[in-house]
Amino acid sequence: MNALKNIRIVLVEPQSSGNIGSVCRAMMNMGITDLAVINPHDRHDWDEARRLSCHADTLLDARKTFQTLEEAIGDCTVVAGTSARTGLYRDHGLLPREAAPILLDSAAHHQTALVFGREDTGLTKEELALCTHIINIPSSEIYRSLNLSHAVMVCCYELFLLSGNPSYRPPEERSPEADVAMRERVYARWQEMMLATEFCPPEKLEHMMLGVRRIFNRGKLTDNDARILLGLAQQSLWVCDQWKKAAPDKS
Amino acid sequence: MNALKNIRIVLVEPQSSGNIGSVCRAMMNMGITDLAVINPHDRHDWDEARRLSCHADTLLDARKTFQTLEEAIGDCTVVAGTSARTGLYRDHGLLPREAAPILLDSAAHHQTALVFGREDTGLTKEELALCTHIINIPSSEIYRSLNLSHAVMVCCYELFLLSGNPSYRPPEERSPEADVAMRERVYARWQEMMLATEFCPPEKLEHMMLGVRRIFNRGKLTDNDARILLGLAQQSLWVCDQWKKAAPDKS
Known part of the structure; x- marks a missing residue:
């Protein structure tokens, strides 16, 4: 190929x-x-x-x-x-x-x-x-x-x-990598999580997201990795929701 | 520099x-x-x-x-x-x-x-x-x-x-190299020599000269090298001249 x-x-x-x-x-x-x-x-x-x-x-x-x-x-x-x-x-x-x-x-x-x-x-x-x-x-x-x-x-x-270099050998595929669409789903959910957990104020969100993207772009991100990151944010958002329900003055 | x-x-x-x-x-x-x-x-x-x-x-x-x-x-x-x-x-x-x-x-x-x-x-x-x-x-x-x-x-x-590669070091100059003008003087004299010594017939001269150029272009050619090659051809042409004078049927 x-x-x-x-x-x-x-x-x-x-x-x-x-x-x-x-x-x-x-x-x-x-x-x-x-x-x-x-x-x-x-x-x-x-x-x-x-x-x-x-x-x-x-x-x-x-x-x-x-x-x-x-x-x-x-x-x-x-x-x-x-x-x-x-x-x-x-x-x-x-x-x-x-x-x-x-x-x-x-x-x-x-x-x-x-x-x-x-x-x-x-x-x-x-x-x-x-x-x-x-x-x-x-x-x-x-x-x-x-x-x-x-x-x-x-x-x-x-x-x-x-x-064309005879000394170059392409790698064998191990785990399928996450494509851009999948990664963007992860970032969107992380962004929500960072706001909901009050990890960072809205005005610093953009800058912080650039940092997050840089971390995940440093190495390969497999589909499995992406699913873990997505699940983690999902769960954190669920906790935020529970918290707001339990403490009505937060909502 | x-x-x-x-x-x-x-x-x-x-x-x-x-x-x-x-x-x-x-x-x-x-x-x-x-x-x-x-x-x-x-x-x-x-x-x-x-x-x-x-x-x-x-x-x-x-x-x-x-x-x-x-x-x-x-x-x-x-x-x-x-x-x-x-x-x-x-x-x-x-x-x-x-x-x-x-x-x-x-x-x-x-x-x-x-x-x-x-x-x-x-x-x-x-x-x-x-x-x-x-x-x-x-x-x-x-x-x-x-x-x-x-x-x-x-x-x-x-x-x-x-x-811009920090590992690249330019060479120190040892002997000045012959420039194109000098090399062309050498080739012109060698061409004369190759005809006069009957080393090759006129119709094969162009092809032979390409071979000669290739030999001398393989490495560096210093000014001294060029002067040696020029002198050698000069001397050989002098011999041809002597030969023609000694054997008048050759001229």
Whole structure:
């Protein structure tokens, strides 16, 4: 099985039609064929995209379109977002070369996504929160920001190179991993629990949830793990409910 | 000293103005600033090139233009030509990752060039013969040919990454290396010698010279080495001359 077939390139609100075409060419050059586009604007010049995709127009035609990032990666386990900036939750980024074995190991058995943001503003904090890993493409301090298709090329090149390396062996699947949809169910329930138990005030909830996501994204999260975390939050919420019933002034 | 400053990107007869601009951006993102363009056609849209160079238009403005590849690389010691094809003198190509330490070691003390051919037909046999090394960028068998700026990006990315790797140490200079101009003097004299000594017939000369170039490009060639090879050929030509004088039926 060719793991590259399970790699999905996700472009979030790309602005330039030409960039979409150039991305198709870079992907096909590197043996990657699954393209998702999130919320493309309606002024895209698809002829221009086709011209720049050259002989990769089959990829362009086969692209899937989604309204939100969450829909596009619902079936994925490992989701790597790319970011040029450093800062909160962006300072633990991996180099593309470090990310390649993580992505390819995942893609041996699961849908796996590589997410690229808008040409000007990149990915939002909320979109990065949906990613299990952050990739920082190294670049000169003098001029940090890469062209979108160049960023895709660098990441796909590392994956292509590793997939063809005879010393690379994909892992055997042990326990099925939780996909994004399952993980988001866990986070939603944990968020409720953190409020109901008064663990943190509403104004600090968002920041705290980023910390929780980071903890669970550090290693693999299996379906079983996710069910345990879900059950734990459920039970805690049940206790909160009992408490409110017993102490009516709390409700 | 920053070795990247000694890396020259050479574009041979690029057809697309946009590609030239995109190449500037990729270069500047990866800390490389010296651009040479060989024989650009006179219908280039330099506004389009500027638009695609984004914030790297200073590189575009500072580009040097040459009529031939030989002029552009005369002061370089290591010259790596990129090729997508395999075949005669193209089958001993290096991966960009293998070429990076060779180029960076050279750039620590010498001008060093990375040469990219035309979008459609690449580099000619004669242009590849001027290169000391050949780089093959790996790509999918389904779609081999990379966009020009993508090819430049992959090569520059490998150089940038290696130059910033704390475990990489550039070599100390021992003996100065022969540049392309000096090596071409050697090859010209050897060619004369091979004809005059009747080592090979004129119709086989070109093929034989490619073999000779390959031998001398395998390792480093110092200025001293070049002078020895030049002297040897000179002396052999002197003997040929004596022989012709002594045996007038040979002249």
